[in-house]
Amino acid sequence: MGAMLSSRRGAPRSEKSRQAILDAVSSQFQERGYASLTIEGVAAQAGVGKQTIYRWWSTKSDLVAECLLEGRLFPDRLSLPDTGDLRIDLIDWVGQIFELMRDPAGRGLVTSLIAAATANEQIGQRLRETLGGHQSVLARLTAGVEAGQLSPNRPVAELSEALVGALILKAIGGGGTEPQDAVLLVDAILS
Amino acid sequence: MGAMLSSRRGAPRSEKSRQAILDAVSSQFQERGYASLTIEGVAAQAGVGKQTIYRWWSTKSDLVAECLLEGRLFPDRLSLPDTGDLRIDLIDWVGQIFELMRDPAGRGLVTSLIAAATANEQIGQRLRETLGGHQSVLARLTAGVEAGQLSPNRPVAELSEALVGALILKAIGGGGTEPQDAVLLVDAILS
DNA sequence: TTAATAATACGCAACGGTGCGTCTCGCTGA
DNA sequence: TCAGCGAGACGCACCGTTGCGTATTATTAA
Numbered sequence: 001m002g003a004m005l006s007s008r009r010g011a012p013r014s015e016k017s018r019q020a021i022l023d024a025v026s027s028q029f030q031e032r033g034y035a036s037l038t039i040e041g042v043a044a045q046a047g048v049g050k051q052t053i054y055r056w057w058s059t060k061s062d063l064v065a066e067c068l069l070e071g072r073l074f075p076d077r078l079s080l081p082d083t084g085d086l087r088i089d090l091i092d093w094v095g096q097i098f099e100l101m102r103d104p105a106g107r108g109l110v111t112s113l114i115a116a117a118t119a120n121e122q123i124g125q126r127l128r129e130t131l132g133g134h135q136s137v138l139a140r141l142t143a144g145v146e147a148g149q150l151s152p153n154r155p156v157a158e159l160s161e162a163l164v165g166a167l168i169l170k171a172i173g174g175g176g177t178e179p180q181d182a183v184l185l186v187d188a189i190l191s
Numbered sequence: 192m193g194a195m196l197s198s199r200r201g202a203p204r205s206e207k208s209r210q211a212i213l214d215a216v217s218s219q220f221q222e223r224g225y226a227s228l229t230i231e232g233v234a235a236q237a238g239v240g241k242q243t244i245y246r247w248w249s250t251k252s253d254l255v256a257e258c259l260l261e262g263r264l265f266p267d268r269l270s271l272p273d274t275g276d277l278r279i280d281l282i283d284w285v286g287q288i289f290e291l292m293r294d295p296a297g298r299g300l301v302t303s304l305i306a307a308a309t310a311n312e313q314i315g316q317r318l319r320e321t322l323g324g325h326q327s328v329l330a331r332l333t334a335g336v337e338a339g340q341l342s343p344n345r346p347v348a349e350l351s352e353a354l355v356g357a358l359i360l361k362a363i364g365g366g367g368t369e370p371q372d373a374v375l376l377v378d379a380i381l382s
Numbered sequence: 383t384t385a386a387t388a389a390t391a392c393g394c395a396a397c398g399g400t401g402c403g404t405c406t407c408g409c410t411g412a
Numbered sequence: 413t414c415a416g417c418g419a420g421a422c423g424c425a426c427c428g429t430t431g432c433g434t435a436t437t438a439t440t441a442a
Binding site: 040054 | 400401403404405410411
């Protein structure tokens with residue numbers, strides 16, 4: 001009962017292997033996308049036995065989820081700026097994402113993340129919070145309310161959800177991703 | 192040149208087989224979801240050779256796309272009502288979708304559609320237009336403008352995108368789908 | 383008119399290939 | 413001493429392709 005921490009014999013988990021596996025997942029994900037990422041490919045690139053992967057992760061989506069949790073799957077250049085002007089900041093951020101999505105590889109990255117999210121709820125939540133910037137958008141909207149740039153009675157949580165959702169819809173279903181579309185979208189949300 | 196319609200020799204395409212295949216796709220999609228739907232399973236259930244499938248469709252996603260195009264993948268009970276009151280109609284419609292998503296099977300259906308959309312842009316567009324009800328939402332919003340229930344200078348296309356996007360985000364990332372959440376979301380969109 | 387021929391789609395079965403997830407092997411190191 | 417390790421063989425499922433023999437159809441020739 002309780003914690004029996006010290007009574008384990010034998011070798012502990014190899015942190016080196018773990019890192020090599022997660023590095024390989026990140027690399028393969030960006031090169032080939034989620035659908036054609038394979039456990040065997042990851043094991044080969046990481047120089048690791050398959051069993052070492054299956055010992056610690058049960059599915060491909062679990063593996064990708066842990067990568068996402070550690071922020072290895074995409075660059076953090078997509079951070080939401082904060083210049084004090086809420087509208088400009090959002091347009092800038094949405095514009096950056098649109099620019100990424102105009103590049104086929106970048107769009108593939110986004111759709112792969114969405115595909116992974118459909119396979120693993122944890123990824124979906126993390127995507128919503130991290131990549132989608134849901135939390136940061138939410139925080140930024142809240143800050144905008146405090147700065148008087150947004151009416152205090154606007155439902156910021158729902159607006160954030162709608163904004164991020166529109167990005168996802170554009171990623172999977174097409175729709176304009178030109179710079180002026182960022183302006184239209186943000187203005188529609190901010191009304 | 193032009194249309195040489197009648198000058199083909201040999202047996203024409205079997206409409207019976209085509210229907211059997213699309214029926215099987217629809218059935219398998221709803222039973223097992225997009226990820227674990229297989230061509231071989233479809234062929235077996237349809238009583239058809241695999242080659243008959245590969246002759247007319249090149250990929251699994253193409254197959255699913257055609258099913259979606261013909262409206263066989265989900266019931267049409269999700270149609271957007273039109274009682275004349277825009278807000279009530281939208282809340283009602285979003286509420287129906289939320290109800291579907293609260294059922295694990297229904298949510299699986301939606302996430303499977305999203306997964307299929309990440310594999311096939313055509314599916315994405317159709318999803319956006321048909322299931323997402325993008326067109327009908329758009330039409331309904333436009334009608335609302337004409338009825339004076341929405342300011343004429345609201346960007347209805349972007350609002351529609353945001354609303355449908357929020358539904359998708361909730362499907363993949365969680366988020367509240369209780370009846371009152373439908374009210375919050377619709378009111379956020381309509382401001 | 384009628385029979386032969388050519389073109390095409392069909393169901394079926396088998397193929398090599400790929401990746402899955404499980405399962406042993408020795409080996410290493412705490 | 414013994415759990416984790418790299419390696420890799422195994423059976424399985426499904427992929428996409430190919431060849432077979434048969435049906436169905438339009439064209440052509442008798």
